[in-house]
Amino acid sequence: MRLPPQPGERLDREREVELAFHGATVRGFEGDTIASALFGEGQRVFSRSFKYHRPRGLLCCQGTCPNCMLTVDGTPNVRACVTPVVEGMRIEAQNVRGSLDHDLLAITDRIGGPFTPVGFYYRTMIRPRRLWPLYERFLRSVAGLGEVDKHRGRAQRYDVEHRRTEVLVVGGGSAGREAARRHAAEGRGVVVVETDPARIEAGNGFEVVNGTVLGIFEGGLIPVDAGTLLLRYRASHVVVAAGAVEQPLVFPGNDLVGVVLPEAVRRLVGRWSLRPGERAVVIAADERALDTVELLEQAGTRVAEVVDLQEQRVREIAAEGRSGRLASVELDGRKVACDLLVMSGGRQPAYALLAHAGARVDYDHARGIFVPDDLPDGIEVVGAAGGEVGEASVPAASYNGAAKKDKCFVCVCEDVTDKDMKRAIGEGFDSIELAKRYTTVTMGPCQGKLCHVPSIRLYARENETDEATIGTTTARPPWQPVELGLLAGRPHEPAQRTSIHHRHKELGAKMMWTGTWRRPHSYGDPAGEAKNVHDALGVIDVSTLGKLVVTGTDAAEFLERLYPNRFGDMKPGRIRYGVLNSDAGRIMDDGTIARLSQEEFYVTTTSTGAGAVVEWFEWWNAIWQMDVEIVNVTGALAAVNVAGPNARELMTRLTDLDVSNESFTYLDAKQALVAGVPALLLRIGFVGELGYEIHFPSPFGEHVWDTILERGADLGAKPFGLEPQRILRLEKMHVLVGQDTDSESNVLEASMPWIAKLDKDDFVGKWSLEHVLERGFREQLVGFEMENGVVPLEGGQIVIDGRPGGRVTSARWSDQVGRAIGMAWVPPDLAEENAELTIKVNGLVEKARVRLRPFFDPEGERLRS
């Protein structure tokens, strides 16, 4: 089936490649594309059209039109004409019921009726409204392109690379190459992006990148599709040498298999040594298209007729086919038999990228094309993209006569006919932007490359105006279709692990995410782990806490302004709990603040809040300009909390420090060697038992952890995870910021009024809190106990008079309390000890009682013991 070797052919005839097309073996050569291999084996129908399921064959052969889109190795919508063959590829047709040659859905092309004109689904399928999902499913199954296999899993890994260059040239044709050489000669760094690597060689002082430019964005950002790699180029100067696109003519049957654009002939013959047809008619608006006559003859195709539109006027063109394949063409009533029709309506400069960058686009009446004008700074255009497309005659808007003939397509991607366009105008869509959305012309896979100019031309004629008045539709990226995976890039799941992480794994911990941190959920027995804290000694890795050191002569004053608490009167070696507020009075984060010396504070934040708190501190200090230094030591320090009645005994074994309750009391902070490691000890009790938080350099994480478990073994020292910690803190009614509070919560309504020292001169959030007091509470955070043992869902509803009146934020079963307990936002009048709540649980309504004091050890005796 191949011609003898042609000058410049791309085939390596020594190397055969085998593909599977619907199970059948297809042979091609190295250098073939999928389409050329299939064409070589006699395949002429490559797809079925979007709406009418008409057979479609190769049209542009350069990756523009939708006609050769196939599913390749499970990836839908692969443009076979530009995809090189790879041994063993599995290729399947798409949007077909049956086979490419006998598609059952082709009936839509014949019956038509009310179900196919433009916009029919907006009119006929909207009633009854509840049936729309059904209609939609039906429409999706019968119309469209390939299907994504949702169960396929990740077949490919995509990556993103950020690159810079001084000059980026889009397109490696002759104009692009020349521009690249010119800029390189002037000493600039030049990168040329070209889709076809065979077209251009590197050297001459510039780099060549094989890929497709998707658009030009603000700041000279140019994404380049390089297969599985997205290159994000930044260029200070961009040269657009994107060339021009050969335009189809609009006439009945212009989509029949065998109607092609000139480039298809050039490639079939020149690259792949294939004979495009046996008997051809050429209708050309420019010289370039006429050149294909010689090529055709060289390939052994008989050229039956050549119509040079520059010389000859034609009113009507009508292609006729048998089973969707071209059989003849009628030129002003004269019938010429042919199986190949080469058509060209001249070339339209590929200005889209320039329009992305902000260029204006003007209509050139004389040549019937749109040309870019008024280029923004840093953007240059060369060659055909700028309008150098040579002489051509302006084709008619359509060559459709009065006689009833076959469909006449303006847009092959979306199956939009001239009739559809006229109908849209008749319905009042008088702007091209509206008509585009209604008819979907230019919105298909070619993104208007083949239908933009023809549709505007037709629109102008039907509105009895000119193309300049109609104007263009907005060009938007991507210029070429792109796989979503490429835009999504490699999935980034940054994980932070503490220095004790591997010990948790060895101990069989079930890990969970908290923000970007990996933390032990539990070591298998949350309730047992919680019990061990109450009865003996629990050990938890709290290295994830945000940790900041704030120093400077203004440190105390700085924190006084940021926190509603007071710090000026704090003695070195003491700790206070603090809640950070925004100026709107909303809770942002919480933690402990230890004063290490007169001018040095150690601040902890929530596990997920460290970054935001540092940014917040730095921002206020940029405004206030105080003498304060803020250092984030979150990663540098590990932290372990030991809690339970045996905690003190453990500490006596780990340190020489006097840890008696008299000299190291609740809310004291002391520095000492622990297990030989310099550490800061904070006596605090988030979990409600006597406890010490040990902060020390991260590299000693495993050493300190191991020592604690070893020396505390006879004291019952056992690790506990986040889940038991959540039970324990809930028993104490300790608020978990972000769990019990949201972006609307303030400390007053969150039942922590003692935090806000409203008699201070000023602090961030003070005025808003004063306003909350003035306007009165709208809701309040309270504890509750369920009357039966049911644990409501977090986020569950509190029902008042049959309506939602509050929400549950935390709920757990507590063995210690012997009840299901929780916290909830309720209306202020229900924020009273023992008030009755009704909570929706699994569709039923369950009773609960409000509790305002901690469920466990309300006086905090165990903390202070």
Added chain:
Amino acid sequence: MSFLLPCPNCGPRPVDEFSCTGEVTVRPKGSPSLRELTDYLYFRRNVAGVQREWWCHRLGCEAWFTAERDTRTNDVLSVEVPAEQ
């Protein structure tokens, strides 16, 4: 938004490396009335034109600075590190 923002320390960098807290506002002094407070908290000039904004080079040097940006074109006219008093 893909413009380059000139960080006073690091030079022009892609805007997604920065965080922005919006227009520079003036925090009221003393005890503001409810109207003054809501003006400060919730109302912005939102100009189509040049405005001064707070930016932080979050994924870089972490410095806070103010920038004058034309909201129509994203041209950054000047950047300034708040002066130490």
